[in-house]
Amino acid sequence: MTGAQEPTQSARRAVIDLRSDTVTKPTAKMLQAMMSAEVGDDVWGDDPTVNALQDFAARLFGMEAGLFCPSGTMTNQIAIKVHTQPGDELLCADNAHIYLYEGGGIAFNSGVQPKLLPSNRGRITADQVVQAINMEDSHFPTTRLVCLENTANKGGGAYYSLDEIKAIAEVCRARGLRLHLDGARVFNAFVAAGYGPSDIGPLFDSISVCLSKGLGCPVGSVLLGPKDFIRRAHRIRKVLGGGMRQAGFLAAAGLYALRNNIERLRDDHARARRLGAALEGLPYVSFLAPVDTNIVIFSVAPGWDAKVLVEWFKARGVLLSTMAPGVLRLVTHLDVDDQDVDGVCEMLREAATAAAMCQEVEVAATTTTTTTTNGNGDCARLGDVVEAEAAEE
Incomplete structure (x- = not known):
């Protein structure tokens, strides 16, 4: 580990929240920095701390200018708006955040059509970009971004290697395309891959840097790019309602x-690897994705109910998130320490054996002892346990 973890607002949490790294709360030192900040009116450009x-x-990234915004969604959408014209096309991974989780903003804000490229855990390649660029023909949208x-x-x-980014950037330069980075967790990539901000800054036309995930801030994202790009972005921020006053x-x-x-962030990655190791071989896990940084994703095996599994953990003070039907996610962050991970690892193993409780349960509504089995004759669905415990209460 990299050293003692700074205490958060609660010395010992009643709930261990692994739903996302967006749930972090400011530490005492961060709060002190916030409360002592010198502020002004940022809409006028007069807030010295924002500046x-x-x-x-x-x-830090070797870029010309930056623009502070309330969210990463806003910085991404501003970048798309500035880089494109209505009727253009952008290329992105088929499971990209800008496509799945930003409210249809690509179409709503910019009138742009996304072309989705099949990805390897969210990553695309330079060859895919080359193949996806539309020819110059009035029948097709112009590939712009x-x-x-x-x-x-x-x-x-999962993260890109520096060589992968360089290869895509080279294609974009050669073909006249703009290149934007959604860097919601880019610092996790830096820590894991070994390259840094100044290595990638010159490769992109714009970068969105989120502050409110692993870095632990309550709010905010910074959009980076050339001065003229940021000048135009400033106007779009105003149009979207992102101008703030004493934002310092x-x-x-x-x-x-x-x-x-x-x-x-290295500590978060180490803790995520521990959670991943605890999940390996458990009967309710059918697939465990590689744990590269601070996110652990696994598929729930047939015969187990993912929703019930989430509720079982919630009843014990651990919050997980659902990524898709039958797919669960755990995310480590600033507010999760080694003691928390010790407890969660034990609970992950406990969940695998808890189903045995439902072989003989006393149902509150009757005095009948019941036995519940799955198709294999085993009591393997955790839902039976949850129902049994609820009845006992």
Whole structure:
């Protein structure tokens, strides 16, 4: 581990929230930085702390300028709007966040058509980009923009190698395409892959950097790019309602995070690997995705009910999220420590044996002892256990 974990607002949590790294709360030191921030009116460009954050992030990535916004969805959508014209086409992975989880914003905000490329855990290749570019013909939309996501949420935290990014950037430059990065968890990629912000900054035309996931901020994302791009982005931010007044209180959290919370992401990755190891071989796990960073995704085996599994953990103070029918996700973050992971690993193993409880349960409504089995003659559905425990209560 990288050192002692700074205490969060609650010394010992009653609930261990593994639904997402967006649930993090500011630490005491981050709160102190926020409360002591010097502020002004950012819509006028007069907030010194916002300006400092934008400049710091831009220098970190070797880019010209930055724009602080309320969310990563907004920074992504602003970038798409600035880079394209209605009727254009962008290329992205078939499970990209900008396509699946941003409310149809590509079409709604920009009138742009996405072309979805089959991905390897959320990653696409330079060859795929070459093959997907439309010919110059009035029958086809103009291919204008390529969007990458690093790390990939639906890919279970998979990340691009630096060579993969360079190859895609080379294609984009040669073919006159713009290249945008959804860097919602880009610092996780840096820590895992070994490259850094200044290595990728020059390769992209714009980068969205989220501050409110693994970095632990309550709010915020920074959009980075050339000065003229950011000038145009500033207007779109206003149109979308993203202009904030004394936003320095929030920007101060971002500055603190960028200066203090990057290296500690290694701890999140180590804890995620421990959770993944605990899941290996359990009877309710049919597939476990590789654990590359801080996201653990697994498929629930036939005969087990994913929704009931989530409720079983919730009743014991552990929150998981559902990625798709029968697919669950655990995400480690700033508010999860080694002691939490110890408890969750034990609980993961306990869930595998808990079904034995339903072989003989006393149902509150009757005095009859019942035996519940699955098709194999085993009591293998955790739902039986949940129902039994509810009856006992």
